[in-house]
Amino acid sequence: MQAPEFPPERSPNPGRRRLLRPDLAARAGGGYWLLGERLARWAGLVLTLSAFMSWYAGSDDGPTIAVIGWHVGVLGKLVFAVGLAVLALWGLREAGFELPAAVPESLVLIALGSLATTFVLIRLLSVPDEFFPYTGRGVGIWISLLASVAVIVAGLLEASEEL
Numbered sequence: 001m002q003a004p005e006f007p008p009e010r011s012p013n014p015g016r017r018r019l020l021r022p023d024l025a026a027r028a029g030g031g032y033w034l035l036g037e038r039l040a041r042w043a044g045l046v047l048t049l050s051a052f053m054s055w056y057a058g059s060d061d062g063p064t065i066a067v068i069g070w071h072v073g074v075l076g077k078l079v080f081a082v083g084l085a086v087l088a089l090w091g092l093r094e095a096g097f098e099l100p101a102a103v104p105e106s107l108v109l110i111a112l113g114s115l116a117t118t119f120v121l122i123r124l125l126s127v128p129d130e131f132f133p134y135t136g137r138g139v140g141i142w143i144s145l146l147a148s149v150a151v152i153v154a155g156l157l158e159a160s161e162e163l
Helices: 025-026 035-050 073-097 105-125 139-162
Strands: 052-057 063-067
Touching: 025 105, 035 073, 035 105, 035 139, 052 073, 052 139, 105 139
Parallel strands: none
Antiparallel strands: 052 063
16 A cells, blocks of 8 residues: 655645744754753843832832842843844744844844943943942843843854854
């Protein structure tokens, strides 16, 4: 008995999902493949959420107060926007949209991470006077710095995967 032949347009398993990105099927094995993509996704999420964490904390003869990143001015909002841009880049890629070949995604991630790192370092070194008295920096600004550096690392990992 011969095995049935299927036409090229029909699959032997019609209930099976099609991949949006067929190149992932070849790279979906274990190891370090897709590490840059995973790191970019998580770092973008943490960077976005870090704008709502305490960047400065202190007390002055009363309860301890904290100032979240959203309230430190335009730079806190820009850190949030950069985190959203990293997440949007991942979401568009998963939806099937690709950047032009002249603009590699790894370069865009490195640029966004560098921009976020610059914004966080400005706020880390230069505390606005309106938030005085503060006794120190909160944990949120350190998380923002770590997440922005992780976006740069994710871009570098994706660049190494492209080679």
